[in-house]
Amino acid sequence: MNQASNTAPLRGGDTTINRARMLISCPDQPGIVAAVSQFLFEYGANIVQSDQYTMDPEGGMFFIRIEFDLPDLSARVEQLKHDFSKVADHFRLDWSLSLAAQKKRIAIFVSKEDHCLLELLWHWRAGDLNADIAMVISNHHDMRSLVEPFGIPYHYIPVTADTKKDAEQRQLEVVGDNVDAIILARYMQIVSPAFIEHFANRIINIHHSFLPAFVGGKPYAQAHNRGVKIIGATAHYVTEELDGGPIIEQDVQRVSHRDNVEDLKRIGRHIERIVLARAVSWHVEDRIIVHNNKTVVFN
CATH class of the missing domain: 3.40.50.170 (Formyl transferase, N-terminal domain)
Structure with missing residues (x-):
């Protein structure tokens, strides 16, 4: 699985059809990035952009934005959300997931x-x-x-x-x-x-x-x-x-x-x-x- 920072998101219709964006905020603690990355890897997703910020390494808040590509995303997104909720509950994540192809x-x-x-x-x-x-x-x-x-x-x-x-x-x-x-x-x-x-x-x-x-x-x-x-x-x-x-x-x-x-x-x-x-x-x-x-x- 490839990870890269500061990669410009792809634009347009077909180029974003299998791309999703995840925003996460939670109390900072060890293992968050590893758990999220492992979950996406096991789903067959490829992380194309990952940016994170920690307010305070001890007792502060942690924030991360991840873009990833997943084959057949639209057909699998609801199951992905359901399965990811287990990771979210464990780390007390406040999170959202959106599809890049669905313009706001x-x-x-x-x-x-x-x-x-x-x-x-x-x-x-x-x-x-x-x-x-x-x-x-x-x-x-x-x-x-x-x-x-x-x-x-x-x-x-x-x-x-x-x-x-x-x-x-x-x-x-x-x-x-x-x-x-x-x-x-x-x-x-x-x-x-x-x-x-x-x-x-x-x-x-x-x-x-x-x-x-x-x-x-x-x-x-x-x-x-x-x-x-x-x-x-x-x-x-x-x-x-x-x-x-x-x-x-x-x-x-x-x-x-x-x-x-x-x-x-x-x-x-x-x-x-x-x-x-x-x-x-x-x-x-x-x-x-x-x-x-x-x-x-x-x-």
Whole structure:
């Protein structure tokens, strides 16, 4: 059985037909890697990528991401899950297994700004975003003309302070049970705890600041008033704490005293696009494990 690190995953239809991804987190202890590897070997699987991380060799948590190929995977996956549960019980593993050939379905929520939405659409059309965009939902009509030429359904669901609860219920009805993740691509509404509960660690937001700095509204104005020399953007999972969920990805760019608020917004839009696209790509490729309010990202 071959093992290798940092091997780029194969993309496309036939090349991933027998490939699976396994994410594992558990209390660190000897024998975990040996037991998982031996199990896959006995099943006839070939490990093509393995990445692991230990928080603390004694008393900490252990995380591992494994990609493997298994002949006739689709016909054998349920039995594999059943048999692996014995290993999982012994080591107290929190684990998941997904098939690379089954693309995750995402719904994109957007308001009036198009840059993050367009970045995701471009990545998707180029084949660089290994997911299916099931729909775009917006509280405005503005993005319809951008989305519909891609052949993606566009749903206009207006939101006001008085109709927010009904609007979220309508959103849940439209999304249904066939969406794996929701992407807030500059969707300028705070989602309720009841909505978040339906998609725990499956709602990704882009915040236009380098969190934890400048939480909340108008972060570029806050940054300008503070006279910062670096601005950034943060992609994170949404929790009930405003802009306080587990951080997935961040990036920054230098600015100067000559830049006004509009300059910061213009520079920031580029950072936001790149950061969100990375985070979404890592999520749909099963590269993220959430632990408490942090993430382990195998990229």
